[in-house]
Amino acid sequence: MADENVDQRLVRIxxxxxxxxxxxxxxWEATFSRSTAEQFDYSTVSATIxxxxxxxxxxxxxxxxxxKNDAGVELDRLxxxxxxxxxxSRILRQLYTEARRRALDIDTTINxxxxxxxxxxxxxxxxx
Amino acid sequence: xxxxxxYWWVDHISKIASIPLTLLGFGFTIWQLLKTKSAVQAAYEAxxxxxxxxxxxxxxxLLPQLTRIEDEIDRAVANRSVxxxxxxxxxxxxxxxxxxxxxxxxxxxxxKILRSIQASISVAADTQREIHREIHDVDSPExxxxxxxxxxxxxxxxxxxxxxxxxxxVLDSGGVSDG
Numbered sequence: 067m068a069d070e071n072v073d074q075r076l077v078r079i080x081x082x083x084x085x086x087x088x089x090x091x092x093x094w095e096a097t098f099s100r101s102t103a104e105q106f107d108y109s110t111v112s113a114t115i116x117x118x119x120x121x122x123x124x125x126x127x128x129x130x131x132x133x134k135n136d137a138g139v140e141l142d143r144l145x146x147x148x149x150x151x152x153x154x155s156r157i158l159r160q161l162y163t164e165a166r167r168r169a170l171d172i173d174t175t176i177n178x179x180x181x182x183x184x185x186x187x188x189x190x191x192x193x194x
Numbered sequence: 195x196x197x198x199x200x201y202w203w204v205d206h207i208s209k210i211a212s213i214p215l216t217l218l219g220f221g222f223t224i225w226q227l228l229k230t231k232s233a234v235q236a237a238y239e240a241x242x243x244x245x246x247x248x249x250x251x252x253x254x255x256l257l258p259q260l261t262r263i264e265d266e267i268d269r270a271v272a273n274r275s276v277x278x279x280x281x282x283x284x285x286x287x288x289x290x291x292x293x294x295x296x297x298x299x300x301x302x303x304x305x306k307i308l309r310s311i312q313a314s315i316s317v318a319a320d321t322q323r324e325i326h327r328e329i330h331d332v333d334s335p336e337x338x339x340x341x342x343x344x345x346x347x348x349x350x351x352x353x354x355x356x357x358x359x360x361x362x363x364v365l366d367s368g369g370v371s372d373g
Contacts, residue, residue: 093309097317097344098324107316111299111308114316136294136312138287138319 076144077154080131083108083115084161087168094169106165112136117162129155129162249296254360256293257353263289264349271342276329279342283318286349290315293356307355314348321345 086092097116098105105118114134119127129146146155167173231239263286270278290311297304297311324341 095313095344095348097348098320105320107313109309109313109316111305111312114312116316116320134316134319136315137291138316 072144072152072154073142076131076133076142077157079115079133080144080154080158080161084157084164087161087164090168092165092168094165096166096169104166106162106169108165114138117158117165119162127159129158131158131161249298250359250363253293253296253356254363256289256296257356257360259289260286260293260349260356261353264346264353267342267346267349271338271346274336274338276325276338279338280322280325283322283345286345287315287318290318290352303359307352307359310348310352310355314345314352317344317348 083092087094092108094106094108096104097107098118102121103119105116107117108115113136116132116134118130118132120130121127126148128148131144132140133142134140144154144158146158148155150156263282267279267282267286270282294308294311297308299305299308321342321344325338328337328341
């Protein structure tokens with residue numbers, strides 16, 4: 067159920083960006099990385115959308131989407147909740163997963179590794 | 195013979211040769227256009243061409259300033275100078291923002307640079323926050339290298355992309371011979 071306090075335009079941004087990301091049309095950059103937190107950015111010509119994760123322990127990974135203006139100032143944010151009580155958290159988590167997958171080029175690395183191990187490989191070293 | 199760097203040439207051409215070259219180019223463009231178009235149309239198109247040239251010239255002038263900030267950030271990080279890094283990040287945010295004025299989102303190459311600039315400014319703002327949050331002890335700022343790593347990559351991308359545009363301009367304006 068949608069909450070009146072949630073700006074539905076932010077939810078629309080999440081959905082549109084997920085669609086764009088799944089279509090391979092969004093360039094995500096890995097920016098900050100800590101043992102308990104990671105951040106991935108998508109920039110247009112005048113705004114940046116950041117997705118960051120914060121490990122709160124007990125398998126609770128909180129995802130925060132922040133919108134920044136052309137000066138890098140945070141304008142608004144959307145945060146997931148573990149119970150998805152507001153109806154957008156599942157999509158926000160999916161967007162984070164896909165953004166991370168693309169920013170870190172996870173598929174390429176895993177495919178190279180599978181190919182190398184299964185086919186005897188031209189390169190015995192893992193591709194990283 | 196004294197060696198000059200690529201950026202010295204860009205700076206030199208921008209500062210000294212750009213105005214007469216631009217005016218010369220403007221006259222030449224009008225002369226060319228007058229062969230096939232009306233005087234009004236020729237003047238309009240020549241003006242557009244000159245504006246484009248002036249924008250590119252200004253960009254080439256800003257590039258050495260941006261590369262200087264990039265170099266100084268690297269040096270300040272190597273010297274573990276937190277306060278200098280903070281100051282240079284502010285410089286970058288301002289200078290990179292200024293550069294946007296001379297870029298057009300309707301041009302694919304420039305749109306790419308605009309996005310890189312936006313990414314760098316966003317990372318710069320985040321880096322300032324990270325430094326404030328993570329680095330409390332200015333005497334042992336070991337975190338400075340890792341905290342500024344995303345910024346240095348983002349800055350490097352901007353200067354690299356702008357450098358390609360500037361290099362194209364050097365080629366368009368007659369080229370620079372080796373040695």
